[in-house]
Amino acid sequence: MYFFVLALPGRFGEWCDTLTARLAERMLGPTETMSANTLEEMARNVMRSGASQAVISSRQPGGLMGAALLATGRNFVVAIDDPRLALADLVLGRGTPLAAAVQQVASSCAAIANYLAAPGAMKLTHVGEGHQSRMIAGMIARHLGMTLDEAAIGETVEEVAATGLAPDRSAGLGWWDRLQGDDRRLAEGAIAPLVSYLTTGNLPPLLWERGLFFIGETGAERAAGTIDITGRARCLLHGPYVTLPPGAWSLALRLRLSRETADHEFRVEVVADSQLASGTLRSEGEGQVEVHLAFEIDGSDDHPLSIRLSTQRAAFDGAVTLLGATLVRAASDTVGL
Amino acid sequence: MVLLSIGLPGGFADWCDAVMVRLAGRLGGAVSLASWPNLAEMLGYVDVSGALDEVGRTLIRTNGAHLVMGTRKPDERLQAVVAETNTRFLVALDDPREAVADILAETNAPLRMATRAVANSCPLMMRFAALSGALTLDAAAAMTDPANTVRRIADHFGIAVTADDVGRIVEELSEVFRDPAPTNASADWTARIPEAGHKMVDGALTGYCEYFAGGDLGQLVWARDLFILVGDPSRGPTEPIDVSGGARYLLFGPYIELPSGSWTARVVLGFSPETAGHSFVVDAFAGRQLGATTVVPASEGIYTTEVTFTLGEQSGLGAEIRVMVASEIARGQLAFGRVVLQPLATREPDVAPGVSAEFRSVLDL
Numbered sequence: 001m002y003f004f005v006l007a008l009p010g011r012f013g014e015w016c017d018t019l020t021a022r023l024a025e026r027m028l029g030p031t032e033t034m035s036a037n038t039l040e041e042m043a044r045n046v047m048r049s050g051a052s053q054a055v056i057s058s059r060q061p062g063g064l065m066g067a068a069l070l071a072t073g074r075n076f077v078v079a080i081d082d083p084r085l086a087l088a089d090l091v092l093g094r095g096t097p098l099a100a101a102v103q104q105v106a107s108s109c110a111a112i113a114n115y116l117a118a119p120g121a122m123k124l125t126h127v128g129e130g131h132q133s134r135m136i137a138g139m140i141a142r143h144l145g146m147t148l149d150e151a152a153i154g155e156t157v158e159e160v161a162a163t164g165l166a167p168d169r170s171a172g173l174g175w176w177d178r179l180q181g182d183d184r185r186l187a188e189g190a191i192a193p194l195v196s197y198l199t200t201g202n203l204p205p206l207l208w209e210r211g212l213f214f215i216g217e218t219g220a221e222r223a224a225g226t227i228d229i230t231g232r233a234r235c236l237l238h239g240p241y242v243t244l245p246p247g248a249w250s251l252a253l254r255l256r257l258s259r260e261t262a263d264h265e266f267r268v269e270v271v272a273d274s275q276l277a278s279g280t281l282r283s284e285g286e287g288q289v290e291v292h293l294a295f296e297i298d299g300s301d302d303h304p305l306s307i308r309l310s311t312q313r314a315a316f317d318g319a320v321t322l323l324g325a326t327l328v329r330a331a332s333d334t335v336g337l
Numbered sequence: 338m339v340l341l342s343i344g345l346p347g348g349f350a351d352w353c354d355a356v357m358v359r360l361a362g363r364l365g366g367a368v369s370l371a372s373w374p375n376l377a378e379m380l381g382y383v384d385v386s387g388a389l390d391e392v393g394r395t396l397i398r399t400n401g402a403h404l405v406m407g408t409r410k411p412d413e414r415l416q417a418v419v420a421e422t423n424t425r426f427l428v429a430l431d432d433p434r435e436a437v438a439d440i441l442a443e444t445n446a447p448l449r450m451a452t453r454a455v456a457n458s459c460p461l462m463m464r465f466a467a468l469s470g471a472l473t474l475d476a477a478a479a480m481t482d483p484a485n486t487v488r489r490i491a492d493h494f495g496i497a498v499t500a501d502d503v504g505r506i507v508e509e510l511s512e513v514f515r516d517p518a519p520t521n522a523s524a525d526w527t528a529r530i531p532e533a534g535h536k537m538v539d540g541a542l543t544g545y546c547e548y549f550a551g552g553d554l555g556q557l558v559w560a561r562d563l564f565i566l567v568g569d570p571s572r573g574p575t576e577p578i579d580v581s582g583g584a585r586y587l588l589f590g591p592y593i594e595l596p597s598g599s600w601t602a603r604v605v606l607g608f609s610p611e612t613a614g615h616s617f618v619v620d621a622f623a624g625r626q627l628g629a630t631t632v633v634p635a636s637e638g639i640y641t642t643e644v645t646f647t648l649g650e651q652s653g654l655g656a657e658i659r660v661m662v663a664s665e666i667a668r669g670q671l672a673f674g675r676v677v678l679q680p681l682a683t684r685e686p687d688v689a690p691g692v693s694a695e696f697r698s699v700l701d702l
Contacts, residue, residue: 001400039393040414043339047392048422052338052366052402064390068397 007079010089016079021055062302107243109194210322212240246299248330259286260318272301347439349476353429354407363458366402379454389416429475433542438529459545460596560675563591577670592655599681608634611669620647
């Protein structure tokens, strides 16, 4: 038997995973917790562990796994917290670099929002310790069809608390408020709109700063400054590998080109499971340019979105600086969550 | 718990699935059985890769304690995970020609599609049978002593069974499966497949029969009935083809997977006198062109041309041989004979880590 907990990264999600697993264990015996965002990951983890019952903990549920879950009509748990606090948990609690943490939290918000109002979903938001924890544990048990009495539920909550895991927050919003400069822009542009999205369903434009992108074909080096285009035709930058909510989207990619890039063509692609849009930009010399592309996200993708910028022929000189990307979802796609 | 039962489509693999369901039942908890892909998917010309996705989807759908996954077309990703997780599994091998006869008995599928479906599974069976976690069962040998076969399967998966359990399983299944591995001549595949199709079935599959029996792969022969005529996909190139009408492909197919490695395809073509001096291109294709050769008949007659190509990972849709008239002004007729495929060197999966390590060391990889 498999119980699904879809949650944002952070302590609250971890607490929900562990609590659900311990509750299942009381009813069924040994229960593993395994993370899986795709059907393939789930299959691999079940095959590796040989587990017959498990809590499937998903931070960025992919389209195919989500569709399979919804098709069963089975109940599942969706645990959300303020994305800014989830970000703080990752950065302060786990030492995740800010850009990687932004990428994880933003993807998680978009992926999980698809299930907040889905049939079978029970939405849990952050709770305090003690009495509220017991109440939430009871709600999880009942929603997932676990026949446990109040005493067993209370003991399970205490058992989880004894491990040091609690649904508290490692940091308040003070950490977020103290972010400054590039860090502030990086986090605010990608995460703040999602705070609004999770609470109201209204999604303001997303602003992806260049610190979310990577240099080269497949490299892991962040695109901090200008990129030298000298050399063979190649991919100059890619990223940010962030999941977007379903809908019709428009992308504005802002670049600054050096004088030497004149007459060069650059290819811009938007890719998820497959290519969603592409366009060509012809440089007319030094200056700031903007590339506009429109594409559709249907929610069935397993892979997050990336933007790729490539040269089309070899260059002897020249430089490109990514200034940022703005993504706007069509107003008609605003939905209540 | 996922119990993988991999096999060629047909009665023996179904029997093995059923044994595993009953054995898994001894472990306690609900047992689900899923067979993937279904025959309609196997017979079609669509990519049915995604075995792991299907395992995940079935786990969610069935939610049972144990899942017996009967897999008829495993893929590279499943192979990687099986190797990585040291998963034990079963490979049920039958005479592939019997598998074709079983499909025909169960469906109204055209013989060429049934042959293709089984031929597509065979290279994958070769790969999985070579993995360390495999218990490979040959239908004819296994069914001479079904009780012993049930015990072997139970041992392989570490499931404790008594003699009574084994006897009950064999008895139950003898009522459900009349004869999962027919051994008498009257039920032989030649009696169940129309005689006109014997050459096609034999050519495409005898090489695998020999391989599964412990021999070499030898050669495979793709008869013309397996191919598709451009302009009329329902027909094979069984009649001479008029080549006039400009440069174009004349025929293609059969979209059949081959074991990874290097191959020579000898393509037999017949040309009428009017085709003399005109160019024809024969190529091998699997997602991209793998090799090509040009034939310019000097006069009428039968020509054999060779295309050498190398296949990497399984492509999903399988390999094809295409014949194209390259000349805009060509006239006359072309007759398509057959394609004889000979492996030059096939790539074996990494079955012995020690040996692999030696190679790496010697070659400084």
